[in-house]
Amino acid sequence: MKLNGARILLECLKREGVDTIFGYPGGTVINLYDELFSFREIRHILPRHEQAGVHAADGYARATGKVGVAIATSGPGATNTITAIATAYMDSIPMVIVTGQVPTALIGNDAFQEADIIGITRPCTKHNFLVKDVKDLALIMKKAFYIARTGRPGPVLVDLPKDVQIAQTEFEYPESVEIRGYKPTVEGHPKQIEKAVSVMLQAKKPVIYVGGGVILGNAAGELTKLAHQLGIPVTMTLNGLGSFPEDDDLSLGMLGMHGHYCANMAVSNCDLLIAVAARFDDRVTGKIAAFAPHAKIIHVDVDPTSIKKNVRVDLPIVGDVREVLTRMLKVINGHKGEVETMKQNLAPWIEQINEWKAKHPVTYKQTGSTIKPQYVIQRLRALSNPDAILATDVGQHQMWVAQFFQFTRPRTLLSSGGLGTMGFGLPAAMGAQAAFPERQVMAVCGDGGFQMNMQELATLVQNRLNVKIVILNNNFLGMVRQWQELFFDKRYSSTCMELPIDFIKLAEAFGAVGLQATKVDEVDGVIKKAFEIDGPVLMEFKVAREEKVLPMVPAGASLTEMVLT
Amino acid sequence: MKHTIAVLVENEFGVLSRVVGLFSGRGFNIDSLTVAPTNDESLSRITLVTRGDEQIIEQITKQLNKLIDVIKVIDFEPENAIEREMVLVKVSAEDESRAEVLRIADIFRAKVIDVTPKSYTLEATGTPAKVAAMVELLRPLGLKELVSTGPVVIGRGARGWKG
Numbered sequence: 001m002k003l004n005g006a007r008i009l010l011e012c013l014k015r016e017g018v019d020t021i022f023g024y025p026g027g028t029v030i031n032l033y034d035e036l037f038s039f040r041e042i043r044h045i046l047p048r049h050e051q052a053g054v055h056a057a058d059g060y061a062r063a064t065g066k067v068g069v070a071i072a073t074s075g076p077g078a079t080n081t082i083t084a085i086a087t088a089y090m091d092s093i094p095m096v097i098v099t100g101q102v103p104t105a106l107i108g109n110d111a112f113q114e115a116d117i118i119g120i121t122r123p124c125t126k127h128n129f130l131v132k133d134v135k136d137l138a139l140i141m142k143k144a145f146y147i148a149r150t151g152r153p154g155p156v157l158v159d160l161p162k163d164v165q166i167a168q169t170e171f172e173y174p175e176s177v178e179i180r181g182y183k184p185t186v187e188g189h190p191k192q193i194e195k196a197v198s199v200m201l202q203a204k205k206p207v208i209y210v211g212g213g214v215i216l217g218n219a220a221g222e223l224t225k226l227a228h229q230l231g232i233p234v235t236m237t238l239n240g241l242g243s244f245p246e247d248d249d250l251s252l253g254m255l256g257m258h259g260h261y262c263a264n265m266a267v268s269n270c271d272l273l274i275a276v277a278a279r280f281d282d283r284v285t286g287k288i289a290a291f292a293p294h295a296k297i298i299h300v301d302v303d304p305t306s307i308k309k310n311v312r313v314d315l316p317i318v319g320d321v322r323e324v325l326t327r328m329l330k331v332i333n334g335h336k337g338e339v340e341t342m343k344q345n346l347a348p349w350i351e352q353i354n355e356w357k358a359k360h361p362v363t364y365k366q367t368g369s370t371i372k373p374q375y376v377i378q379r380l381r382a383l384s385n386p387d388a389i390l391a392t393d394v395g396q397h398q399m400w401v402a403q404f405f406q407f408t409r410p411r412t413l414l415s416s417g418g419l420g421t422m423g424f425g426l427p428a429a430m431g432a433q434a435a436f437p438e439r440q441v442m443a444v445c446g447d448g449g450f451q452m453n454m455q456e457l458a459t460l461v462q463n464r465l466n467v468k469i470v471i472l473n474n475n476f477l478g479m480v481r482q483w484q485e486l487f488f489d490k491r492y493s494s495t496c497m498e499l500p501i502d503f504i505k506l507a508e509a510f511g512a513v514g515l516q517a518t519k520v521d522e523v524d525g526v527i528k529k530a531f532e533i534d535g536p537v538l539m540e541f542k543v544a545r546e547e548k549v550l551p552m553v554p555a556g557a558s559l560t561e562m563v564l565t
Numbered sequence: 566m567k568h569t570i571a572v573l574v575e576n577e578f579g580v581l582s583r584v585v586g587l588f589s590g591r592g593f594n595i596d597s598l599t600v601a602p603t604n605d606e607s608l609s610r611i612t613l614v615t616r617g618d619e620q621i622i623e624q625i626t627k628q629l630n631k632l633i634d635v636i637k638v639i640d641f642e643p644e645n646a647i648e649r650e651m652v653l654v655k656v657s658a659e660d661e662s663r664a665e666v667l668r669i670a671d672i673f674r675a676k677v678i679d680v681t682p683k684s685y686t687l688e689a690t691g692t693p694a695k696v697a698a699m700v701e702l703l704r705p706l707g708l709k710e711l712v713s714t715g716p717v718v719i720g721r722g723a724r725g726w727k728g
């Protein structure tokens with residue numbers, strides 16, 4: 001039977017197991033929306049801005065591991081998605097974004113609502129496609145999903161002209177797909193893996209450094225096993241949090257600019273750094289020349305370009321992280337005796353690490369009744385379920401979450417690590433809540449970032465998405481203010497928000513519930529009440545305004561040069 | 566270090582801009598670039614000359630390989646490759662210099678492809694070094710215009726590669 005392009009697109013989504021999409025209509029996708037009207041198998045959620053729609057699809061993808069899907073119309077709809085696509089690209093999130101395009105005959109004519117979205121998104125997508133003929137549509141969709149989810153995942157954009165949505169053809173979804181220029185390496189080189197294991201067994205001061213790829217590659221279990229079997233301490237990047245339980249004795253927590261003292265000291269003094277699906281971002285390494293100066297470096301990554309991009313590597317292993325770790329565990333199994341001696345040899349190292357841990361744990365001082373933002377994060381952890389999902393925005397609050405929330409499970413932290421996109425938190429939480437209606441989902445935002453996508457309160461209320469919004473209100477663009485305090489002589493140029501917003505009334509205007517705490521002893525009550533309410537709640541915590549995120553490694557300094565107080 | 570890299574790509578719209586965009590986006594150099602379809606019409610071959618230390622060249626080849634439309638990348642070792650480029654040069658040629666231009670053309674086996682009372686236009690092919698040597702000799706005589714294809718490169722020996 002012949003189907004039109006719009007219907008074919010939906011059939012393709014269904015075949016890919018897509019159950020929820022986030023999209024915004026317009027002239028060049030009106031045919032698609034007409035098909036969607038009677039297509040019951042897919043839930044469509046209408047955000048209030050295309051950027052938020054794509055962030056929601058991103059949050060959905062981060063929380064589930066499935067490919068997130070978003071739709072936007074041509075021109076302004078498509079350009080509104082750019083920040084969110086770039087956000088997903090930097091964090092390697094699997095997504096397919098479908099944009100409408102003007103009819104093929106008009107492309108290049110500066111037609112109404114035409115934008116060269118293929119050109120614009122080329123540097124911020126893993127790949128993109130312009131569909132010129134409806135006959136190609138099914139294969140392109142198959143390729144788009146395949147590319148998005150395999151290898152190092154990433155967003156793929158499909159630009160779909162209006163006439164292609166209308167044109168008809170026989171629909172047949174390809175069973176499999178071959179792309180001759182795209183063959184991601186899955187299995188790591190066995191010899192390299194064996195070498196890596198023997199290097200590990202000889203190490204006296206090893207550290208495992210874990211990136212977001214371990215979560216994206218569903219390898220948290222294998223990673224945890226590896227660390228436990230060899231007794232090696234683990235530090236994580238922001239997006240690596242959740243891959244190894246932070247309440248484990250071997251956990252060092254996050255490293256880098258706002259990392260834990262013990263993590264930065266361990267990396268700076270180790271003799272072996274085992275980097276697993278991490279990419280040596282400058283916020284992690286500090287001054288490259290002084291990063292892990294005494295260490296041999298093993299680097300496991302699915303993306304060969306990540307290896308030796310920023311940092312020298314002694315033993316590269318390209319492959320799917322789960323495959324590689326599984327094989328490593330097998331090899332280790334054959335060396336039981338050596339593992340025991342190694343563990344004994346590590347004792348002084350572990351002792352040293354425990355000293356560092358005790359010397360400067362992340363901390364804050366409670367004074368008077370003012371709410372300290374860190375305290376709110378600790379109480380959120382204590383009062384939420386272990387499988388609760390927490391999305392953050394970007395700024396100080398994000399770092400306090402990373403330092404104080406103590407993640408224990410993969411895919412429970414959703415945060416824009418690479419691009420650092422303010423406005424991400426609320427829509428990402430929305431996407432996660434759509435995927436897991438039964439789980440607790442929080443969006444922890446600053447007062448600044450919340451205002452970048454606060455229109456999504458409407459989406460939450462309309463779709464009964466039970467997100468608990470937490471605003472740590474310092475009435476500052478806090479992270480920038482902190483830099484101004486430390487490096488610009490407290491010249492708070494444009495970082496004070498000045499206008500006090502009545503966030504409670506705002507929530508109520510959208511039909512949500514607003515709760516406020518201004519004193520430390522009100523915090524628990526607000527959180528408990530919010531979780532009791534069945535529906536979206538905005539919690540505003542008026543926090544100490546000039547609290548700093550510490551420790552801090554100034555930009556360009558080495559990891560040992562931490563500002564501690 | 567200069568490197569001549571051959572890139573076999575899908576012969577589709579937009580592929581060249583992906584390759585070029587990669588260089589501009591990551592701050593890599595392109596000294597020259599040529600592109601044309603191959604004997605297999607579904608493929609195009611790009612030859613580009615770039616510069617960088619070992620680490621940069623490694624990143625360039627890895628990043629190129631990462632593009633979905635790139636099928637193969639070869640960073641040619643000079644000793645295993647044959648490089649050729651073609652130049653068309655327009656040189657002033659009046660009075661006594663007319664003979665000199667022809668002598669130089671003859672030495673480098675260049676062809677005269679256009680003549681006027683005031684100029685010769687020459688076509689020369691050869692290794693980049695040879696072509697450059699000829700251009701240097703012509704320069705003092707009055708070089709009016711020069712256009713070059715940039716080098717193309719092919720491996721030595723019986724084995725060919727086409728994807």
Ligand SMILES: Cc1ncc(C[n+]2csc(CCOP(=O)(O)OP(=O)(O)O)c2C)c(N)n1
Nearest residue numbers: 395396397420422446447448449477478479
């Ligand atoms: C879209 C965007 N614009 C600007 C920035 C730069 N920036 C980083 S943190 C920050 C301040 C965020 O303030 P707020 O949301 O109130 O969070 P706080 O730091 O106070 O917790 C700014 C402006 C950014 N990361 N993203």
Ligand SMILES: [Mg+2]
Nearest residue numbers: 446447476478
């Ligand atoms: Mg703030």
